[in-house]
Amino acid sequence: xxxxxxxxxxxxxxxxxxxxxxxxxxxxxxxxxxxxxxxxxxxxxxxxxxxxxxxxxxxxxxxxxxxxxxxxxxxxxxxxxxxxxxxxxxxxxxxxxxxxxxxxxxxxxxxxxxxxxxxxxxxxxxxxxxxxxxxxxxxxxxxxxxxxxxxxxxxxxxxxxxx
Amino acid sequence: xxxxxxxxxxxxxxxxxxxxxxxxxxxxxxxxxxxxxxxxxxxxxxxxxxxxxxxxxxxxxxxxxxxxxxxxxxxxxxxxxxxxxxxxxxxxxxxxxxxxxxxxxxxxxxxxxxxxxxxxxxxxxxxxxxxxxxxxxxxxxxxxxxxxxxxxxxxxxxxxxxxxxxxxxxxxxxxxxxxxxxxxxxxxxxxxxxxxxxxxxxxxxxxxxxxxxxxxxxxxxxxxxxxxxxxxxxxxxxxxxxxxxxxxxxxxxxxxxxxxxxxxxxxxxxxxxxxxxxxxxxxxxxxxxxxxxxxxxxxxxxxxxxxxxxxxxxxxxxxxxxxxxxxxxxxxxxxxxxxxxxxxxxxxxxxxxxxxxxxxxxxxxxxxxxxxxxxxxxxxxxxxxxxxxxxxxxxxxxxxxxxxxxxxxxxxxxxxxxxxxxxxxxxxxxxxxxxxxxxxxxxxxxxxxxxxxxxxxxxxxxxxxxxxxxxxxxxxxxxxxxxxxxxxxxxxxxxxxxxxxxxxxxxxxxxxxxxxxxxxxxxxxxxxxxxxxxxxxxxxxxxxxxxxxxxxxxxxxxxxxxxxxxxxxxxxxxxxxx
Numbered sequence: 009x010x011x012x013x014x015x016x017x018x019x020x021x022x023x024x025x026x027x028x029x030x031x032x033x034x035x036x037x038x039x040x041x042x043x044x045x046x047x048x049x050x051x052x053x054x055x056x057x058x059x060x061x062x063x064x065x066x067x068x069x070x071x072x073x074x075x076x077x078x079x080x081x082x083x084x085x086x087x088x089x090x091x092x093x094x095x096x097x098x099x100x101x102x103x104x105x106x107x108x109x110x111x112x113x114x115x116x117x118x119x120x121x122x123x124x125x126x127x128x129x130x131x132x133x134x135x136x137x138x139x140x141x142x143x144x145x146x147x148x149x150x151x152x153x154x155x156x157x158x159x160x161x162x163x164x165x166x167x168x169x170x171x
Numbered sequence: 172x173x174x175x176x177x178x179x180x181x182x183x184x185x186x187x188x189x190x191x192x193x194x195x196x197x198x199x200x201x202x203x204x205x206x207x208x209x210x211x212x213x214x215x216x217x218x219x220x221x222x223x224x225x226x227x228x229x230x231x232x233x234x235x236x237x238x239x240x241x242x243x244x245x246x247x248x249x250x251x252x253x254x255x256x257x258x259x260x261x262x263x264x265x266x267x268x269x270x271x272x273x274x275x276x277x278x279x280x281x282x283x284x285x286x287x288x289x290x291x292x293x294x295x296x297x298x299x300x301x302x303x304x305x306x307x308x309x310x311x312x313x314x315x316x317x318x319x320x321x322x323x324x325x326x327x328x329x330x331x332x333x334x335x336x337x338x339x340x341x342x343x344x345x346x347x348x349x350x351x352x353x354x355x356x357x358x359x360x361x362x363x364x365x366x367x368x369x370x371x372x373x374x375x376x377x378x379x380x381x382x383x384x385x386x387x388x389x390x391x392x393x394x395x396x397x398x399x400x401x402x403x404x405x406x407x408x409x410x411x412x413x414x415x416x417x418x419x420x421x422x423x424x425x426x427x428x429x430x431x432x433x434x435x436x437x438x439x440x441x442x443x444x445x446x447x448x449x450x451x452x453x454x455x456x457x458x459x460x461x462x463x464x465x466x467x468x469x470x471x472x473x474x475x476x477x478x479x480x481x482x483x484x485x486x487x488x489x490x491x492x493x494x495x496x497x498x499x500x501x502x503x504x505x506x507x508x509x510x511x512x513x514x515x516x517x518x519x520x521x522x523x524x525x526x527x528x529x530x531x532x533x534x535x536x537x538x539x540x541x542x543x544x545x546x547x548x549x550x551x552x553x554x555x556x557x558x559x560x561x562x563x564x565x566x567x568x569x570x571x572x573x574x575x576x577x578x579x580x581x582x583x584x585x586x587x588x589x590x591x592x593x594x595x596x597x598x599x600x601x602x603x604x605x606x607x608x609x610x611x612x613x614x615x616x617x618x619x620x621x622x623x624x625x626x627x628x629x630x631x632x633x634x635x636x637x638x639x640x641x642x643x644x645x646x647x648x649x650x651x652x653x654x655x656x657x658x659x660x661x662x663x664x665x666x667x668x669x670x671x672x673x674x675x676x677x678x679x680x681x682x683x684x685x686x687x688x689x690x691x692x693x694x695x696x697x698x699x700x701x702x703x704x705x706x707x708x709x710x711x712x713x714x715x716x717x718x719x720x721x722x723x724x725x726x727x728x729x730x731x732x733x734x735x736x737x738x739x740x741x742x743x744x745x746x747x748x749x
Contacts, residue, residue, distance in 0.1 A: 074477050076319060076351065
């Protein structure tokens with residue numbers, strides 16, 4: 009099962025490598041990982057997407073909690089949550105595909121950020137599966153390059169992950 | 172307030188933390204600190220001969236006293252040499268604080284002379300580590316390091332200190348306590364969970380209590396002993412737990428696992444309720460996890476939530492300090508309306524006694540060669556089971572665990588998790604430093620002892636009267652045993668060729684060496700060695716090369732598939748060696 013684990017981490021050098029090291033040392037996989045500062049400058053927020061059986065996920069959250077730099081964490085997939093990822097993609101835009109690509113961007117509610125004679129650079133936000141679908145749909149145009157931000161997310165409702 | 176240098180602050184911090192001994196080895200990046208050590212007498216420094224020895228010595232000190240062991244080494248190779256000892260302590264949850272010198276801050280990342288990323292290299296084998304960024308944070312970091320190393324599930328903490336920070340100055344004050352918002356180990360067990368556990372325990376027909384190093388680490392031997400006697404249930408210890416329950420108590424069924432007793436492993440396999448206390452279901456204990464205690468409802472007490480249900484699913488987890496949980500458990504048992512099922516228990520013990528009567532630790536007592544088991548039995552008798560015993564890793568370690576019957580905790584000092592050859596001698600140094608008037612024995616083999624043999628020089632410098640029992644079978648015995656059983660007797664690289672004359676070697680370091688070649692001389696030699704109260708004695712026992720450790724459960728097999736030794740049931744003893 010796919011799980012999104014959201015972590016409040018001490019904003020210390022080395023904290024990221026402790027998390028990454030834990031995953032490689034214990035053979036857990038990381039599908040995506042994002043980390044950035046929060047409104048509290050002493051804390052970073054990390055969102056990590058991983059896959060595993062319930063037992064593996066239980067071990068992952070226990071092992072993460074054991075790291076001294078981990079302040080708090082929540083497995084977003086345990087309840088209602090919002091998941092977003094940003095995609096930047098550069099595709100070929102020539103001939104018939106120039107119009108078709110534009111239409112696809114509109115259908116998926118993306119934005120074209122940069123235009124040249126032969127290419128579009130497109131921005132799109134959504135959950136990972138939407139971005140996967142868009143990449144699939146536009147691939148016939150010819151993809152030049154893809155950058156994805158990795159998933160970030162929050163629980164729904166009025167509660168938050170705070171110290 | 173008068174300003175002190177970082178080096179002075181460091182040494183003052185150690186003294187104010189209550190550190191008596193630091194095991195270490197100087198070098199460029201640590202020179203300011205060594206200069207500050209020279210100018211005071213509150214903290215004593217023990218100079219080892221290799222940084223691995225420093226970490227093992229501090230580890231032995233910690234295991235035998237319960238206090239944190241402290242190590243000081245320089246940058247680069249000083250730090251890398253310490254890694255084996257740090258990993259050893261990590262695997263057995265031993266509180267160590269290891270200070271590594273580092274090149275000056277402005278040189279970090281430049282591949283400077285004797286620079287390594289000590290924080291990076293040690294990250295996977297420490298509980299936590301720090302790189303000190305300014306002299307102002309030095310004292311607090313030292314305090315944090317000791318706090319983390321000694322609380323919760325203990326473990327080693329590394330503090331990397333760049334050289335410039337030991338020269339910079341600031342005012343000194345050592346914090347009385349530190350608060351780390353992301354670190355607060357649970358100590359009290361959940362009363363509801365304990366209630367469920369008591370219910371399962373008191374309803375059991377074939378109960379079993381399996382306990383590990385956590386009982387020793389939490390100083391909970393007394394509570395464990397009371398609980399086991401209160402219930403009258405059989406108790407087995409892991410390799411790390413030996414001594415936490417008195418081996419002479421009839422309720423004790425011996426060690427369990429790969430080289431555990433027949434009765435403990437069979438009882439594990441047959442039990443219907445298992446109380447695991449401060450043990451981590453290691454693969455050498457569980458064997459095949461699919462067939463582990465197939466009929467048992469499992470209760471697990473551990474301070475580390477990640478130890479629970481890691482390899483074996485547990486029905487009733489109890490997170491908390493072993494000592495606190497056992498106290499609460501006994502309170503609830505006393506208050507409970509129920510009592511253990513006496514009839515079922517009588518039947519259970521009858522069954523266990525038939526297993527016990529197999530005498531699974533039997534060996535050939537008529538042999539003309541020295542049997543290692545005989546040496547250890549004799550050692551146990553002559554020291555009244557009261558010595559501190561360290562070991563290296565291999566056959567001799569297992570025989571010590573089987574034949575030296577430990578009555579008290581913190582007397583059995585060995586590298587259980589990492590299995591570090593070379594551990595025994597330096598660990599014995601730390602134990603002897605902490606207990607100058609006690610008998611400290613290092614049981615080793617001719618392969619292991621050579622991994623840290625240089626520490627014989629440290630033993631001479633500090634007059635440590637350690638008794639070394641070298642079970643010399645001219646083989647890496649455990650490697651040879653596996654090759655005999657599983658590799659069709661192809662003894663690949665397991666023969667220790669070109670061995671030194673250990674007696675002369677000991678003498679050249681200024682110690683006493685004794686060579687023992689006949690069973691009839693064993694007792695006299697050990698007596699002679701024990702009588703030397705002020706000298707290190709190196710006893711070189713030439714033992715039977717063909718002896719194997721029994722019983723044995725092959726890796727990955729279940730508890731009820733044990734190989735028993737030739738003196739228990741007939742197996743082929745006509746073995747050829749290379």
